Amino acid sequence: MExxxxxxxxxxxxxxxxxxxxxxxxxxxxxxxxxxLADHPALWRDYTVxxxxxxxxxxxxxxxxxxxxxxxxxxxxxxxxxxRRLVKFLPSLTAIxxxxxxxxxxxxxxxxxxxxxxxxxxxxxxxxxxxxxxGRGLTQQLGERLTHLSVCNVRLxxxxxFIVTVSELVNLRSLLFHQQGEGYGLDxxxxxxxxxxxxxxxxxxxxxxxxxxxxGEPPExxxxxxxSPEDPNQPGPSSYGGPALSSLxxxxxxxxxxxxxxxxxxxxxRSLSVRYRYIRDGVDCRLKTWLSPLQQxxxxxxxxxxxxxxxxxxxxxxxxxxxxxxxxxxxxxxxIAPKVPGLEHLDIEQNRSSGSLCRRIxxxxxxxxxxxxx
Numbered sequence: 001m002e003x004x005x006x007x008x009x010x011x012x013x014x015x016x017x018x019x020x021x022x023x024x025x026x027x028x029x030x031x032x033x034x035x036x037l038a039d040h041p042a043l044w045r046d047y048t049v050x051x052x053x054x055x056x057x058x059x060x061x062x063x064x065x066x067x068x069x070x071x072x073x074x075x076x077x078x079x080x081x082x083x084r085r086l087v088k089f090l091p092s093l094t095a096i097x098x099x100x101x102x103x104x105x106x107x108x109x110x111x112x113x114x115x116x117x118x119x120x121x122x123x124x125x126x127x128x129x130x131x132x133x134x135g136r137g138l139t140q141q142l143g144e145r146l147t148h149l150s151v152c153n154v155r156l157x158x159x160x161x162f163i164v165t166v167s168e169l170v171n172l173r174s175l176l177f178h179q180q181g182e183g184y185g186l187d188x189x190x191x192x193x194x195x196x197x198x199x200x201x202x203x204x205x206x207x208x209x210x211x212x213x214x215x216g217e218p219p220e221x222x223x224x225x226x227x228s229p230e231d232p233n234q235p236g237p238s239s240y241g242g243p244a245l246s247s248l249x250x251x252x253x254x255x256x257x258x259x260x261x262x263x264x265x266x267x268x269x270r271s272l273s274v275r276y277r278y279i280r281d282g283v284d285c286r287l288k289t290w291l292s293p294l295q296q297x298x299x300x301x302x303x304x305x306x307x308x309x310x311x312x313x314x315x316x317x318x319x320x321x322x323x324x325x326x327x328x329x330x331x332x333x334x335x336i337a338p339k340v341p342g343l344e345h346l347d348i349e350q351n352r353s354s355g356s357l358c359r360r361i362x363x364x365x366x367x368x369x370x371x372x373x374x
Contacts (some may be wrong), residue, residue: 012037021047041069048095052076054085061161071118076100083112092118101127107135114141121148123176128155134165150176152213163196165353167203173289175204178213178251189215191222191257198229201238201242210251214257215277220249221259228265240265255279255305260289271292273323276304286313299323308332315339323347325374337364347372 008061016038028038049065051073052059072095078086086093093116105127113119119142124133133156134142146169156162159179166175179189191214192200201207231241245266250258254277263269272294274287285306291297295315301323308326312335315322319340328348337343343365348357350373361371 038072052274072318097123099125123150174209176211209247215252249273271299273301285310
C-alpha cells in the first residue's frame with residue numbers, strides 16, 4: 001500500500017473522479033491520506049448538499065464542507081438562528097435552494113440571504129408566503145447579484161407583485177416560475193397579465209433561459225403578442241424589446257392558451273420544451289406555426305399533446321436533439337428522418353413498435369450518437 005500512496009495527488013484525484021459519491025466516502029474512511037485526497041475540491045465541484053436541523057451538525061461536518069469548497073446547498077425549514085449558523089460556516093455559498101417549508105412565511109424570512117456576498121442562484125420550492133417572497137430591501141441588495149431564480153409550487157399573496165419585483169433583478173440569466181396559486185383559496189392559477197409579463201421581459205435583457213408554468217387558463221386565449229413585447233425605444237408592429245432567449249420551457253400548457261403565432265419573435269431560440277397539460281378536440285396544434293420561425297432550434301422536447309403527424313414535417317432541420325413523450329410509430333419516424341438529417345440524440349417512448357423502430361433507427365438517423373427508449 002505504501003507504493004500507490006506516493007503517486008502524485010492529481011493522479012489520485014483523477015482516479016477518484018470516476019467514483020460515485022458513496023464510493024468516495026468509502027475510500028476516505030480508509031486513511032487520513034485518502035480522506036484528504038477524497039475531499040479535494042475538484043471532486044465536489046457543482047455538488048449540492050441537502051441540510052436540515054442545522055443544530056445536529058458537528059464542527060467536523062462543517063469543516064469537511066468548507067474543505068471541499070462546497071458552494072451549493074438545499075435547505076429545509078430553518079429557524080432564524082440556523083440561518084445565522086449557515087452564514088457563519090458557509091459564507092461563500094453561491095446557490096441556495098429553500099424547499100418543503102412547513103409553515104406560512106413572512107417577507108423577512110429570507111433577509112439573511114443578503115449576508116451571502118457571493119450568492120448568485122436562488123430557488124424556492126413547495127412553500128407558502130403570506131407576505132412578499134422578496135422584500136424591497138432584499139431585492140435591492142440582490143438586484144445585481146442574482147443570475148438564476150427558480151420558484152416552483154409556491155403559493156404567493158400576489159403573483160403580479162412578485163413579477164414586478166423580479167423585473168428589478170436585471171442580471172437574471174435564468175428564470176423558472178411555476179406558480180401554485182394565490183392567497184388561501186383553491187389552487188386557481190391565473191396567467192400573468194400581458195402588461196406585467198411584458199414589463200418583465202423588457203427589463204430582463206440578459207435573460208437566456210425561461211421556464212414558465214402555464215397552468216391557468218383564461219376564458220379567451222392570451223394576446224398574440226404575449227411573448228413579443230414592443231421595444232419602447234423603437235415602437236412599431238415588428239419591433240421586439242424582450243431578451244434574446246436561447247431556451248424556453250412551457251410547463252402545464254393547455255393547447256388553447258397561446259395563439260398560433262405566439263413565438264414569432266423568439267427567433268433566437270435554440271431549445272424549446274413544451275409539456276402539455278391536456279389537449280382539446282377541435283383545437284389546431286399550435287406547434288405547426290410555432291416551429292416555422294425557429295430556424296436556429298437545436299433541441300426540441302414535446303411531452304404529451306397532439307399526434308406527431310400534425311407537426312413532424314415542420315421540425316426545423318437544425319434540430320440535433322429530439323425528445324418525444326408521445327405515441328410514435330414507424331411511419332412517424334420515416335416522416336421525421338428527412339427533416340432532421342443531423343440528429344444526434346433521440347429520446348422516445350417505448351411502445352409496441354419499439355422493436356421495429358430500433359432496427360430502422362440506425363438507417364434513418366446515420367449521425368445518431370445516443371438513443372434512449374423509456
